[in-house]
Amino acid sequence: MTTTPQLPSQPSTIPPYPTEPPTAGATRSTCSSWWRDDSVPDDVPPPPTEPPTAGGLGGATAHIPSAFAAAGFASAASAQADAAAMHAAAAAFWAPLGAQFEQAADRMADRMGEQIGQLGEQVHQLLTETEAQRAARQQVEYEDLITRQRAKRDAAYAAAGENAQQRVERHRVEQILDPGPLQRTDLVGMADLLASRIGETPEERAARLEAERELDKRRRRAREDAELAAAGETDEQRTKRHRLHKLADKREAAAKARRARRQAARIAGPSDRTKRFWRWCILTAVSATGGYVTGLIGLLSVAGPVAGWAAAGGGLAFDLWVRDHGRQRVSEVTRGWPLTLLVLARIPVASGLVVVAGLGPLFAAVPLFHH
Numbered sequence: 001m002t003t004t005p006q007l008p009s010q011p012s013t014i015p016p017y018p019t020e021p022p023t024a025g026a027t028r029s030t031c032s033s034w035w036r037d038d039s040v041p042d043d044v045p046p047p048p049t050e051p052p053t054a055g056g057l058g059g060a061t062a063h064i065p066s067a068f069a070a071a072g073f074a075s076a077a078s079a080q081a082d083a084a085a086m087h088a089a090a091a092a093f094w095a096p097l098g099a100q101f102e103q104a105a106d107r108m109a110d111r112m113g114e115q116i117g118q119l120g121e122q123v124h125q126l127l128t129e130t131e132a133q134r135a136a137r138q139q140v141e142y143e144d145l146i147t148r149q150r151a152k153r154d155a156a157y158a159a160a161g162e163n164a165q166q167r168v169e170r171h172r173v174e175q176i177l178d179p180g181p182l183q184r185t186d187l188v189g190m191a192d193l194l195a196s197r198i199g200e201t202p203e204e205r206a207a208r209l210e211a212e213r214e215l216d217k218r219r220r221r222a223r224e225d226a227e228l229a230a231a232g233e234t235d236e237q238r239t240k241r242h243r244l245h246k247l248a249d250k251r252e253a254a255a256k257a258r259r260a261r262r263q264a265a266r267i268a269g270p271s272d273r274t275k276r277f278w279r280w281c282i283l284t285a286v287s288a289t290g291g292y293v294t295g296l297i298g299l300l301s302v303a304g305p306v307a308g309w310a311a312a313g314g315g316l317a318f319d320l321w322v323r324d325h326g327r328q329r330v331s332e333v334t335r336g337w338p339l340t341l342l343v344l345a346r347i348p349v350a351s352g353l354v355v356v357a358g359l360g361p362l363f364a365a366v367p368l369f370h371h
Helices: 066-128 131-159 164-177 187-199 202-231 235-266 270-293 296-303 305-322 336-345 347-357 360-365
Strands: none
Touching: 131 164, 131 202, 202 235, 270 296, 270 336, 270 347, 270 360, 296 305, 296 347, 296 360, 305 336, 305 347, 336 347, 347 360
C-alpha cells in the first residue's frame, strides 16, 4: 500500500520584507555596477597590452604552435593566390565585353550628338524660314516621300515577277489616278491661269515668284544630294556642302533685305527726288573735276567725242557693276570712304560726259585750276 506524500502546509504568517538590500554593507566587488560611474575598483585587473605568450614567458614564442601557424599562413597565401587568379580570369573574361561596351557607348554618344545637332538645325530653320521657304521645303519632302513609296512598290512588284513593260503601264495608271498638283492644259486651264495672273497683286506676284524660285532651288539641291550619294559622297562631305549652301542662303537673304530697304527708301516725295538729283549732279561734278586734274579730260578732248563716248560707256559699265548692277543709286551712297570710292570709280564717266557735251573749256576758265 502506497502512501501519497503530504505537501508542507503553508506558514500561517508571512515573513516581513527586508528593510535593506542584501548587499548593504558589503564591499564593492567585480560583479558590482562599478561601470556605471567613472571609477574603477582596485580588484579589477587591467586589460592586457600584449598578446599572451607560451608559458607566460615575455615575447619568446607565439602562443599558437608553429606547425598550425605555418599551415594557417600557407592556407592564407594559397587563398590570396586563388583570389588573384580568379581576379585575373574575371578581368580576361570581361575585357572584350568592356571594349564592346565602350565602343557602343561612343557610337551612342556620337549618334546622340548628331541627333541633337540636327534637332537644333531644324528648330533654327523653323524659327527663321519664310513662308516661301517653308512651302518649298514641305513640297520637296512630300515629293521625296512619294518617290520612296514608289521605289518600295517597284521593288515589291519586281520581286513578284513584274517586267519593265508592266512597270511602265502601272506608272501610267498611277499618274492618271493621282495626277497631283497638275493643272489643266486645255483652254479652260489657260483661262483660269490667265485670270489668276491678272487678278493677283504685286505683293502676291512677288510672293509667288519667290516661292517658285525657292522650290526650284530645293528640288535642284535634292537631286544633287541623291546624285552625290549614289556617287559615294561621305557624311562629312555632305555636311560641309550643306554648310556652304547655308552660307550662300544667308548672303542671298542679306542682299535681298538690302535691296528691299533701298526700294523702300526710293518711294518718297518729289522733294526727296530733287535732293537726290542735286546730289547726283554734285558727285558727278566732283568726279569730273578729278578727271580734269588728272588730265583725262584733256586727253579725251584731243581724241574727240568718239573717245568721250567710249570712256563714258566703259566707265558707266564699271560704275554699274560696282553699284550692284545699278540697284544702288549714286545718291544712296553715304559715309566718307564709300563716297571716295564712288567718286574715283565715276571719273571716266564724268570725264566722257564732259568731253561729249563740250564742257572742257569751262574747267580751263575757272581760276581755281590756273597755276
